[in-house]
Amino acid sequence: xxxxxxxxxxxxxxxxxxxxxxxxxxxxxxxxxxxxxxxxxxxxxxxxxxxx
Amino acid sequence: xxxxxxxxxxxxxxxxxxxxxxxxxxxxxxxxxxxxxxxxxxxxxxxxxxxxxxxxxxxxxxxxxxxxxxxxxxxxxxxxxxxxxxxxxxxxxxxxxxxxxxxxxxxxxxxxxxxxxxxxxxxxxxxxxxxxxxxxxxxxxxxxxxxxxxxxxxxxxxxxxxxxxxxxxxxxxxxxxxxxxxxxxxxxxxxxxxxxxxxxxxxxxxxxxxxxxxxxxxxxxxxxxxxxxxxxxxxxxxxxxxxxxxxxxxxxxxxxxxxxxxxxxxxxxxxxxxxxxxxxxxxxxxxxxxxxxxxxxxxxxxxxxxxxxxxxxxxxxxxxxxxxxxxxxxxxxxxxxxxxxxxxxxxxxxxxxxxxxxxxxxxxxxxxxxxxxxxxxxxxxxxxxxxxxxxxxxxxxxxxxxxxxxxxxxxxxxxxxxxxxxxxxxxxxxxxxxxxxxxxxxxxxxxxxxxxxxxxxxxxxxxxxxxxxxxxxxxxxxxxxxxxxxxxxxxxxxxxxxxxxxxxxxxxxxxxxxxxxxxxxxxxxxxxxxxxxxxxxxxxxxxxxxxxxx
Numbered sequence: 001x002x003x004x005x006x007x008x009x010x011x012x013x014x015x016x017x018x019x020x021x022x023x024x025x026x027x028x029x030x031x032x033x034x035x036x037x038x039x040x041x042x043x044x045x046x047x048x049x050x051x052x
Numbered sequence: 053x054x055x056x057x058x059x060x061x062x063x064x065x066x067x068x069x070x071x072x073x074x075x076x077x078x079x080x081x082x083x084x085x086x087x088x089x090x091x092x093x094x095x096x097x098x099x100x101x102x103x104x105x106x107x108x109x110x111x112x113x114x115x116x117x118x119x120x121x122x123x124x125x126x127x128x129x130x131x132x133x134x135x136x137x138x139x140x141x142x143x144x145x146x147x148x149x150x151x152x153x154x155x156x157x158x159x160x161x162x163x164x165x166x167x168x169x170x171x172x173x174x175x176x177x178x179x180x181x182x183x184x185x186x187x188x189x190x191x192x193x194x195x196x197x198x199x200x201x202x203x204x205x206x207x208x209x210x211x212x213x214x215x216x217x218x219x220x221x222x223x224x225x226x227x228x229x230x231x232x233x234x235x236x237x238x239x240x241x242x243x244x245x246x247x248x249x250x251x252x253x254x255x256x257x258x259x260x261x262x263x264x265x266x267x268x269x270x271x272x273x274x275x276x277x278x279x280x281x282x283x284x285x286x287x288x289x290x291x292x293x294x295x296x297x298x299x300x301x302x303x304x305x306x307x308x309x310x311x312x313x314x315x316x317x318x319x320x321x322x323x324x325x326x327x328x329x330x331x332x333x334x335x336x337x338x339x340x341x342x343x344x345x346x347x348x349x350x351x352x353x354x355x356x357x358x359x360x361x362x363x364x365x366x367x368x369x370x371x372x373x374x375x376x377x378x379x380x381x382x383x384x385x386x387x388x389x390x391x392x393x394x395x396x397x398x399x400x401x402x403x404x405x406x407x408x409x410x411x412x413x414x415x416x417x418x419x420x421x422x423x424x425x426x427x428x429x430x431x432x433x434x435x436x437x438x439x440x441x442x443x444x445x446x447x448x449x450x451x452x453x454x455x456x457x458x459x460x461x462x463x464x465x466x467x468x469x470x471x472x473x474x475x476x477x478x479x480x481x482x483x484x485x486x487x488x489x490x491x492x493x494x495x496x497x498x499x500x501x502x503x504x505x506x507x508x509x510x511x512x513x514x515x516x517x518x519x520x521x522x523x524x525x526x527x528x529x530x531x532x533x534x535x536x537x538x539x540x541x542x543x544x545x546x547x548x549x550x551x552x553x554x555x556x557x558x559x560x561x562x563x564x565x566x567x568x569x570x571x572x573x574x575x576x577x578x579x580x581x582x583x584x585x586x587x588x589x590x591x592x593x594x595x596x597x598x599x600x601x602x
Contacts, residue, residue: 001268005275008093012100013336020332023325027067030321030489038314040228041061 056127056414058421060312061228063322069227069235070309070326071333072400074300075242077163079334079397081363083294084343087274088359090290091281096335098282098291102507103331106292109496109504110301110464111327113471115319116483118310127311127411129304130589133467136475143593144586145470148463149304150412151582153405154428155455156303157219158436159448160405162208164398165215166194166368167391169207174387176202179372180380184350188369195443212440213433219399220429223406224422227312231403238396239329245393246333249386250340252378256348262377263348270344273352286522289514292507297457298334299327302464305404308411320488333397341390342366349374367394406432416592435581438574445563445570454578458539461515465508472501515539545571 001009032042035049060066087095121132129149133142173179178201179187193199200207222230256267281287296302313319346355346366358366371390376383406428413419413427439448471480477497485492518538519527526532534540536547545568552564596602 001272002276004277005093005272008096008277009271009275009339012096016328016331016335020325020328023321023328024067026321026489027063027325030318032063033316033487036314038060038312038317039062039066040059041065 056125056411058127058227058312058411058414061232065228065232065236066309066313067322067326067329068239069232069400069404070306070322071329072235072239072396073305073309073404074298074326074330074401075239075333075397076160076298076300076401077367077394077398078294078297078363079330079338080246080342080394081367082297083334083338084274084341085359085363085366086290086294087339088343088356090287091278091284092273093275093277094279094282095287095291097277098288099294102288102292102295103327105499105503106507107295107299107301108324108327109500110468111299111306111323112320112484112492112496113468113480113500113504114301114306115310115313115323116480117467117471118307119313119315119319120483121307122311122313123315125415127308127415128408129307129463130412131415131592132307132311133470134593136470140593142470142474143589145463145466146304147582147586147589148302148459148466149307150408150585152303152455152459152463153305153408154431154435154581154585155451155459155578157402157405157428157432159439159451159456160398161215161219161402161432161436162212162439162443162448163364164395164402165208165211167395167398168215169194169211170368170372171388171391171395173201174372174375174384174391177380177384179376179387180383181376182373184370184373187373188365191369197441209437209440212436216429216433216436219402219406219432220425222399222403223410223428224425226421227407231407234403235400238400242393242396242400243333243337245389245396246337246341248389249345249393250337252386253340253344253348256344258348261379264351265348267344267348269352270347270355271340273347273355274339274343284522285514285524289511289522292511293457293515296460296464296511298330300401300404302460302462302467303405304408304463308408309404311411316487318487318489320484320492321490324490342371345374346370349377412588412592416588416595431581435577438570438577442570445567447570447574450571450574451578453542454575458515461508461512465505465512468500468505468508472505477501 035043117132117136121127121135124135126132126135128146130143130146133146134140136142178190182190190201194208197206197208204210222234224230254267254271256263256265258264258266300306310319342363343355346358350358350370358370372387375386375390378386406425409428410421410424413424414421419427439451477500480500481497516539517532518535520533520535522535541547548564548568548571552561552568555561555564593602
């Protein structure tokens with residue numbers, strides 16, 4: 001590949017892949033909010049119930 | 053009380069569904085073609101700039117509008133926008149958010165059905181041993197409902213109905229039980245198939261399996277920057293248009309999905325995650341498949357010629373032939389992966405298109421989930437059959453142009469003005485940042501208020517009065533001749549009428565006259581659907597007044 005094409009391609013791929021992984025990682029690791037939240041799968045998890 | 057009891061199962065499920073809504077056939081078929089036609093590698097600069105100043109703001113606007121409307125029990129755009137200002141006319145602008153989805157689903161499900169059919173044809177070896185012309189002829193015969201290879205009568209109709217039934221059944225299972233489940237399976241598979249095909253795309257070696265070029269030739273063709281094109285407004289217009297279509301903004305689906313998110317939960321990070329996931333599929337995977345493989349086997353000249361016909365031609369008329377250059381087994385596997393990838397990209401989008409209509413019926417008329425899903429399937433079937441039966445007369449293209457192109461820009465322009473100027477940026481900013489898991493950069497207050505609406509206005513005006521050949525220099529110098537692709541010329545059917553005036557052959561004249569008839573009939577049908585939805589919105593509004601809800 002020619003140098004300018006390679007530079008544009010690699011810069012774009014690294015930036016886009018990096019940001020995609022960064023935001024998805026953040027979604028996975030951010031502490032969830034206590035119930036009731038918008039999602040039903042975790043409704044019964046005891047540690048996520050709001051303290052009364 | 054509303055019959056709408058939908059909810060998301062998990063945050064990851066919502067993001068995958070939202071990414072699936074955005075990732076569509078255009079990621080693999082439209083983006084590489086646009087890049088090639090608009091400056092190669094330099095296209096990525098306006099493309100990413102437009103993503104930052106138009107795409108991301110629109111995502112935040114739509115997510116927050118949806119969540120805001122959801123607070124009041126609204127899950128479709130007519131009544132979501134109605135909650136944002138006291139002027140009762142806004143809800144009729146919101147009709148676009150249902151109409152666009154129904155009209156787009158009508159033809160989109162048809163392409164989706166091709167992918168389903170082509171997957172099966174790849175497995176049974178239909179394309180094995182065929183040359184490129186024969187593969188192209190197969191496609192032409194298929195869409196003209198010609199001879200059936202599988203022995204199924206009216207094969208395209210059969211697959212179209214099958215596809216609609218599949219969509220309707222999944223929708224009838226609800227958000228978490230249907231849409232989210234499909235996204236959780238479909239998106240990872242799509243990425244997996246994409247990585248495999250991208251790997252094949254970037255490892256082609258000249259002289260092996262009939263390849264005439266190394267993959268680097270295709271990648272150079274796609275990525276070599278032509279910086280001079282950066283000064284062309286047409287390139288920026290194309291980049292803005294691509295960002296628009298790829299993110300599925302201006303449709304009403306993002307609002308609908310986000311309306312099931314509670315106020316205290318994040319939308320800013322969710323929007324970024326889903327948006328960048330779409331960009332990954334488009335820029336990283338989408339750019340590494342269609343063009344490098346096609347150029348590897350056909351050469352630059354032939355692909356430049358084919359690119360003029362759009363991505364659909366390359367995807368269905370060329371790639372099935374090229375895959376079989378890798379041998380019978382790998383050819384079949386690659387065919388299944390390619391059309392499987394397109395199928396998942398398509399179905400995750402078409403499912404999203406069903407949800408605003410379902411949300412509307414459930415909220416306003418207390419319809420059950422199943423009844424509203426089947427009503428969507430029925431309407432799409434009725435509206436979609438003309439695209440199947442009269443494909444050659446341009447019905448498909450007409451739907452795509454008005455519902456899948458113009459309508460998106462119009463609705464997004466209105467919603468950006470509503471959000472930033474009517475609802476107000478102060479309240480709007482509070483909606484975007486409420487419950488946010490990331491710090492939203494303050495500069496976006498300015499971008500959302502000024503840059504995004506102006507950019508959208510420019511895209512709209514640029515499409516309305518596109519100068520001949522995209523020559524903006526000549527247009528600004530005073531010689532503003534409209535191009536046939538401009539909205540005004542399209543509305544006047546100028547291109548068709550010119551062809552008709554120049555035609556001398558009786559058969560050609562008859563075909564053109566038929567095309568003109570079907571084009572106008574399609575428009576009347578689309579307008580009738582829009583007015584019917586507007587009438588339903590009016591009835592729903594009156595019902596709300598009677599019940600004392602307003």
